[in-house]
Amino acid sequence: EAGVTQFPSHSVIEKGQTVTLRCDPISGHDNLYWYRRVMGKEIKFLLHFVKESKQDESGMPNNRFLAERTGGTYSTLKVQPAELEDSGVYFCASSQDSGRLYEQYFGPGTRLTVT
Amino acid sequence: AQSVTQLDSHVSVSEGTPVLLRCNYSSSYSPSLFWYVQHPNKGLQLLLKYTSAATLVKGINGFEAEFKKSETSFHLTKPSAHMSDAAEYFCVVSDIWRALTFGSGTRLQVQP
Numbered sequence: 001e002a003g004v005t006q007f008p009s010h011s012v013i014e015k016g017q018t019v020t021l022r023c024d025p026i027s028g029h030d031n032l033y034w035y036r037r038v039m040g041k042e043i044k045f046l047l048h049f050v051k052e053s054k055q056d057e058s059g060m061p062n063n064r065f066l067a068e069r070t071g072g073t074y075s076t077l078k079v080q081p082a083e084l085e086d087s088g089v090y091f092c093a094s095s096q097d098s099g100r101l102y103e104q105y106f107g108p109g110t111r112l113t114v115t
Numbered sequence: 116a117q118s119v120t121q122l123d124s125h126v127s128v129s130e131g132t133p134v135l136l137r138c139n140y141s142s143s144y145s146p147s148l149f150w151y152v153q154h155p156n157k158g159l160q161l162l163l164k165y166t167s168a169a170t171l172v173k174g175i176n177g178f179e180a181e182f183k184k185s186e187t188s189f190h191l192t193k194p195s196a197h198m199s200d201a202a203e204y205f206c207v208v209s210d211i212w213r214a215l216t217f218g219s220g221t222r223l224q225v226q227p
Contacts, residue, residue, distance in 0.1 A: 003158070004158070033214070033215075035215070035217075041219075042217045042218065042219045042220070043205065043217040043220075044217070045214040045215060045216070048214060056214060058214075059214070091158070091159065093159075103149075103161055103164065104215060105161075106151070106158045106159035106160075107158050108156075108157060108158035109158060
């Protein structure tokens with residue numbers, strides 16, 4: 001069974017540009033999460049999809065970030081325009097169901113560098 | 116609100132000696148607690164989880180953790196460190212919903 005995959009693995013962009021990160025969850029997992037780790041900080045929750053619906057987007061830092069999950073399969077996270085403070089590692093995770101009993105499976109992350 | 120405190124940012128042990136990574140948590144609900152590990156250039160991998168069953172939880176690669184409600188702790192231990200254990204370890208708490216709250220991470224170094 002394939003795990004959670006993320007693309008690209010690394011992205012280097014200039015301040016003001018746009019970047020789109022992609023996450024493919026484990027097949028059959030309705031729940032998809034985005035997290036990020038800014039340099040030197042904890043991994044922080046960004047948002048949670050159940051199928052194509054945003055269940056919780058309380059962790060999204062501002063309106064420069066847009067997440068979508070059309071069709072309830074893969075998800076994209078767009079940053080537009082990117083700022084220096086957006087640099088970090090963006091993780092995607094998926095789970096079979098929501099709730100604290102269900103393990104979230106993580107992808108390898110996308111390392112974003114904004115220069 | 117929930118939070119996690121990992122008491123050590125770096126731990127260094129010799130190969131073959133015990134490992135102790137400390138974690139304290141705060142949660143308004145009966146939490147689920149996890150330890151994840153991240154090896155260099157790899158994704159986060161679940162080591163073990165506590166979900167209100169047995170308080171002593173055994174995980175992969177010989178790791179275990181004990182949930183102590185009175186001390187609000189969930190320390191990770193391993194009797195004998197191996198070189199391959201060198202990685203960053205995260206203590207994580209989950210509330211009744213789904214978002215995970217991560218500790219700041221503990222980087223484990225294993226000396227030969």
